[in-house]
Amino acid sequence: MARKKIALIGGGQIGGVLAQLCALRELGDVVMFDIVEGMPQGKMLDLAEANRVDGFDADLKGTSDYKDIAGSDVVIVTAGLPRKPGMSRDDLLSTNAKIMKQVSEGIKQYAPNAFVIVISNPLDAMVTLCQRITGFPKERVMGMAGVLDSARFSCFIAWELGVSVKDVNAMVLGGHGDTMVPIKRYANVNGIPVYELLKKKYNGDMRKVEEVMTAMVERTKGAGGEVVKLLGNGSAFYSPASSAIAMVEAILGDQKRLLPVCALLEGEYGVNGFYVGVPVVLGSKGIESIVQMDLDAEEQKLFDISCNAVKELVEAMDKLL
Structure with missing residues (x-):
């Protein structure tokens, strides 16, 4: 059976970790696209030369030509500027919308x-813009955010309670920003409510x-910014990549x-x-x-606030394009 093909659009920090995880888990052949000529080629060559040591079989390729993503089963888009200290995710809107438009085409x-x-x-x-431009069915275009935000919430719960994070189940809904909604009531450790x-x-x-x-809720909302502040230059890349890979494997x-x-709600x-x-x-679908x-009532109110923030963000994007 032919191996699956995974395309990574963006060869930055997240793209590099994604490529390594795809290779190590043998999810398929990987092509990394980036407009910076030489960078994706160099990263993928470096990774390919580790295949004997790490024991994986996969064809790895770097490219600056969209033609090389042809036949991909999954495309993961990381392209865009990362956040810098003091910036919100929304501050990236104008620049990254232009990049996403080209990527989606x-x-x-x-x-x-x-x-x-x-x-x-x-x-x-960005995921709204991608779906609009590609015209793909809503089932095939999605955003990675909730997996990451929920993982962060779970980590903070595990640290607070002194338990293995493997046993923590937590869910974060809404937009991927300051209005995200960690659902406190449902959070549990192997079925035992965190509140208990x-x-x-x-x-x-x-x-x-x-x-x-x-x-813990507030730290979850600001977790991305916490990493940005500590790094000083750039944003999170290990945890977003791992979260996306969980979706690819699913x-x-x-x-x-x-x-x-x-996801697109109707x-x-x-x-x-x-x-x-x-x-x-x-x-598989x-x-x-x-x-x-x-x-x-409280959760619904917070969810509605988060949805309104998403609507305002999309409306702001529409004015820019």
Whole structure:
């Protein structure tokens, strides 16, 4: 059986980690595209020369020609400027929208049957633009955000409770920005609600419990900015790449995983015509279904606020294009 083909659009930090993960896990052959001539070729040559040491079989290629992504089963888009200290994801809108327009046209022409996973920020606007330009079915165009945000929330919970993060389940919905909505009520450690474990840790002091939970929620919302500030030049790349790979594995392996993904909603959650982070089932058909969670009044209010922020972002993008 022929190996799958994965195209990476953007040869920066995230692109490099994506290529390495694809190779190490033998997900398929990989082509990395970047407009900087020589850079993707050099990175992929370097990675290919590690195949004997790491023991993987994959054809790895770097290119600056969109023609080389032809026949790709999955395209992951990371192209765009990264955030710098003091910048919000939304500050990248104008520049990255122009880049995404060109990228989407290349994908449409040369990889018309591919699943597309967008990582570029501001995520909700970029995946919207990609789907509009490619015209691909909504099941095949999605954004990576919820997997990453939920992983971050899970990490903070695990650190607070002193448990393995492998046993933590947490979900973050809404837009990929300051208005994202970590769903506190559903967070659990192997089925035991995080609230219950926090109550035991703090001897039933609910004021302290809410204080700690609020701190974890706020840290989750600002997690990307925290990394940007510490790095000083650039933004997160390990965790976004790993999160995207989880989505690729779910699609190529038909895993039917229930993951939070930026998906086009058409009535679900009361949202129509916008890409927003919600739980979906990912399998061989891409987004195979959208899972409707029961939100309480507070959660729904926060989700609506986040959706409105996404709408404003898309409207701002439309004015620029």
